[in-house]
Amino acid sequence: MLSKKMVAALNEQIREELYSSYLYLSMSAHFSNIGLAGMANWMDVQQKEEKDHAMKFYNYLLSQGAEIKLLQLDEPPHTWKSPLEIFKAGLKHEQHITKCINNLVDIAEKEKDRATFNMLQWYIDEQVEEEENARTIIDKLNLIKADSNGLFMIDKELAARVYVPLIPAV
Numbered sequence: 001m002l003s004k005k006m007v008a009a010l011n012e013q014i015r016e017e018l019y020s021s022y023l024y025l026s027m028s029a030h031f032s033n034i035g036l037a038g039m040a041n042w043m044d045v046q047q048k049e050e051k052d053h054a055m056k057f058y059n060y061l062l063s064q065g066a067e068i069k070l071l072q073l074d075e076p077p078h079t080w081k082s083p084l085e086i087f088k089a090g091l092k093h094e095q096h097i098t099k100c101i102n103n104l105v106d107i108a109e110k111e112k113d114r115a116t117f118n119m120l121q122w123y124i125d126e127q128v129e130e131e132e133n134a135r136t137i138i139d140k141l142n143l144i145k146a147d148s149n150g151l152f153m154i155d156k157e158l159a160a161r162v163y164v165p166l167i168p169a170v
């Protein structure tokens with residue numbers, strides 16, 4: 001059985017993941033509005049994956065007979081100065097999420113909660129990938145600077161990202 005503290009922390013993480021989805025959806029809308037359909041697609045895939053991350057926690061809580069308490073979401077920003085600024089904001093956000101996951105691992109370790117500790121390993125790996133994905137795009141955007149041909153090439157590349165639903169693992 002999960003501790004009250006762990007249930008509260010996991011419910012809070014559902015909020016974090018749903019906010020991530022909200023944030024990336026806002027970024028996707030912005031990219032659509034400025035004519036960068038590939039980047040809009042990339043962010044749309046990202047926002048769908050974030051919902052899966054939330055649902056993985058949700059399913060885990062249910063499997064443990066714990067109470068789900070959906071918390072209020074903040075309003076995400078909706079305008080940015082440049083694609084580079086957007087992906088930098090995405091990386092910063094992922095670094096925050098990595099901290100949240102690490103904090104959950106700390107609680108699980110302190111409470112000797114092996115089941116939650118095991119479940120969290122997937123998120124640890126996922127966060128490495130999330131940060132790496134954002135960093136790779138930032139590096140490319142830094143390389144091209146203000147070159148619009150380069151920007152359209154990156155946009156085309158990001159149009160290829162495909163959403164693959166997360167198989168419920170719990």
Ligand code: FEO
Nearest residue numbers: 017050053097130
């Ligand atoms: Fe669910 Fe992007 O972390």
